[in-house]
Amino acid sequence: MSKLLIVVDMQNDFVTGVLGTKEACNIVPDVVKLVDEFDGDIAFTKDTHHDNYLDTQEGKKLPVVHCIEGTDGWEIIPELKRYTTADNKRLIGIFNKPTFGSTELAKALSDKDYDEIFFCGVCTGICVISNAMLVKATLPETPVKIVESCCACVTPESHNTALEAMKTCQMEII
Secondary structure (H helix, E strand, O other): OOEEEEEEOOEHHHHOOOOOOHHHHHHHHHHHHHHHHOOOEEEEEEEOEOOOHHHOHHHHHOOOOOOEOOOHHHOEOHHHHHHHOOOOOOEEEEEEEOOOOOHHHHHHHOOOOOOEEEEEEEOHHHHHHHHHHHHHHHOOOOOEEEEEEEEEOOOHHHHHHHHHHHHHOOOEEO
């Protein structure tokens, strides 16, 4: 059985940086354990913005400069960094994305034949749900599973709302 784990936006700015939350900090040990013990391929997404971020639609609605490419805030958190190196044979890619969901990730998976795809990361109600929806739409017959204890959102309420929405879209919450 072939499996893929997609780790969404576990970057410094979303965990301990300008948009960090205690909820995000709290899932770090569980995410590290999941990645370490996962028996399958792994992919990472990285929220990726540039100096013109505040001029973008997202920047106008969320005027907090974050995940600027090349900055410390843009980097994957130190606890997961070792899984993003070229010598990690399970790593299928790191997908930089200028918006909530990665169409590049969905395209890259369109010709793959995974039996299951798992998601973890932040923020459940924005980037996790966006990427999960894109993957589910691209591969409608592939089971998509959300690892609840390894996802976090701005508030527990927004986390639960996102989980319910994904459940409605035939994703399994585990």
